[in-house]
Amino acid sequence: MKRIFFVSTLSLFSLLTFAQSAVDQAMLDQAKKDKEKSDKSIQDEKASAKAATWMERAQLYQNIALQYSQLDSNAAMTAYDAYKKVVELDKTKKGEPGRSAKEAQGVLEGAEGTNLYTAFVKQGAEKYQAQNMTEALKMFQMAQQINAKDTTAALYGGISAQQADKKDVAVEEFEKYISNGGTDPSVYYGLAQLYRADNKFDKAISTLERGLAKSPDNKDLKSEIVNIHLASGNEDMAINQLKELTAKDPSNVTNMVNLAILYDNSAIKQSTKIRELQEKMGASSNTMDAKKKQLEEEKGKIEVYQNEVKRITGLMKKQPKNADLKRQLDEVNQSLETTKSNVTKYEGEVSAMAAKASSGDQAAMQKEMADLKTQYSQYRDLSIDTYKKALAAEPENYDALFNLGVFYFNDAVELKREVDNMNMSEYQQRGKEVEGRVCGKFQKAKPYFEKALKVRPDEEEAKSTLENVNNILTQFTEKKVECVAE
Template sequence: MFIHNQSRSMKKMFFVSALGLISFSAFSQDAVNKAMVDQLRKDKEKSDKGVSDPKASAKASFWMDRATTYSSIASQSSELDSSAAKTAFESYKKAAELDPKKAKDAQKFLTGEDPSLFNAFVRQGAEKYQNKNLAGALEMFQMAQQVNAKDTLASLYGGIAAQQIDKKEEAKTQFEKYAENGGKDPSVFYGLAQLYRAENNFDKAVATLNKGLERSPNNKDLKSEVVNILLASGKEDQAIAELTNLTKSDPTNVQNIVNLGILYDNMNTKLGTKIKEIQGKIGGGASKTADLTKKLEAEKGKIEIYDGEIKRISGLIKKAPKPDLKRQLADVTAKKKESTDAIVAIQGEIKAAEEASKGNDNAALEKELADLKAKKTTANNEAITAYKKVLEIDAANYDALYNLGVFYFNEAVELKREVDNMSMTDYQAKGKEVEGRVCGRFKKAKPYFEKAIQVKDEAEAKENLATVNNVLEQFAGKQVACTEE
């Protein structure tokens, strides 16, 4: 029932980042001087021939010129070579290797001191991204980071490209670099947390969200997702604490209050189940043994009756061996056999029940039961308080209306179960009083379902309302007075 914002935030991340990529590469080719393109083509052809010329390729100046040519292609005319930035990078490295004097000039580009090579990689990565060559885009963004390891732009785009081709480990690496380098976009932290959550690394997911909150303290998506992940990891108490803080910092955020009510509501249900388990352990052995003993005595009583019948019919057969009397004797003998077998089975069950109850520490179970009941009372009250607080802010909130209706409906069902399990003596003593409370709970649920249906015509609310109306009609027919507390 808890609300997730995953799909919205993930779309936001890709949408915002894709805009960045488009804006980075959206230089109109019309604006590029045709003569410049022609010149770059000639320079490229000359440089490519020079690579196979032993004299030219032995000079560092040749490789510096080649790096400049290919860097210009990457920045201004990628149609000549969509991976020109890589050639520029390798050429700068070659120049540095050949001549220590040129190394200093080359290193300015290789380390990002001069940003032109870095920008060339990002530009060509963006172009590959737009052309759906995501693997090629990722490679360009990774190389851009070799040039400038402290920049956030390439790691951001690299993470997006990696994620879209399902390279989850690389996506995590890229987004982590983005965070380490001071990136602030909350949607990146959200997306990174989702990657960790998908592999059940909940602690890392929460740590990532908290890091994002350090940089965007008021981001509601990050705060809500912390709660969601705590819930997914089974840390319900922590989730409630986080969500309670959210309701205090943003008291008019209805959804947060609804979600808090749902958390307490779910906790109330879980505690109720646990309480029944403990009660079963405490009273299970004794009560089960008692019930089985009653069954055992009943079967033994049947044996006495069957023995009497067998004796009586056998006497009649001696006097007059009629076929009908023989059939009666066979029937009674068969029934006695059934009871004899039942006695053996019940005795085995009694022994098993007695053995099972020996291992129970009833004192410890009683203490645990008391603690659970106290927690259930708190959860019960907090759920109702949260839902009613929502209705104070938004009287037409479907979730709060429907959930309150379900809350009182379930309470009625629990009380009805109590009536159904009563012995005749108990029912005569207090059955009518409890039935009045059952009726009162159903009556209390009714207006919430009615208002919920007015807000949203949902089948679930209509079905529950129909059940409530049917039950109330039955109580009216039995002339049960509804007791509302």
């Protein structure tokens, strides 16, 4: 899976990373001593029972997380646990929270002026820099417990989760970022990619649309909607989206070429469906012919078996006690009955096929064929027109040149298939004429490949395709086929 990164990541980490050279060594040494003292005090039964001991520890470790992480990379977590201990221990005589408990609870809830949230984010950033993504994620998630409405920890929690290959968690974190009002387009794009990887195309599209609501002019989000429509097999939606983009920005040749490609692909799909339907209709006719032949063969067997019955019966009159003749007669009679049953069965099947051929099924297939041919022509015309518009705007656009060449090349191949399927009689009647049109289409494709190769002289695909076209045209010349332009 492709991972996503955000430009703002570096700025966050640089802001939260304190230069070690700026730390006063004496203060660092004092913090170390205070840490050792605190660690020892909580082992003392009397001291550990006092809320004050835990408040001092909470504030100390929070400060270590913010300024002296080298002393404890998990200091923020220790501070968090210590604040919770203060809330637990500091009670009035009435059992209500005392002053320290209220103060600690305020810190745990991210009250204004408190820094525990920042401590978690900073240590999360440090763990991220150390490539410890799992621990970084934990720190960012703890920060969110303190301030659930902030976008920063959710954003970097999502990044860390994705780097740790915890995709589901990454999705949750990015969704939190968005629900909290985050506007970074790259997050919407990245989240859509995560949904797309799981084939959750509707959620991916919805995420991109939410991103566009925040950043209406973002081209990456708009283009990705098209890509996801294509990935989900929804080419019609992709076409509509690209038509909108092209209408809004007529100077964007890339969108224009992509739209032409979609029209082209749709024409190819319709062409494939037409061929499949033609085969189906032809197969239906061939099946009926085969069944009729089978019926005639079975009818012919009846006369053979009947003659054999007469012959064996005559012999049995002369040899009434011949057991072998009796066996032969039984076998022939059984075969005769089987054949009669087959004749009845095949007559019914032929009759049913004939009825079906003249029924609504055949009419439906003919209508479907007409509709497919209409759609094919429409997509074909739109594709050519859009490619030419792209070339009018940018005459040296490689993709438009090469793809238009491929379009005419495929046209030629499709027409050549018609020649290949001709029998000798059909070829003698019109084979040469169709071959001339095939040659004309290859000739039409050639200049586009030549121009594409001028734009990108090292493009191997254009080189090999042009070489192939030249070889084909040479064969037509050798066969003395005159190319006919259409």
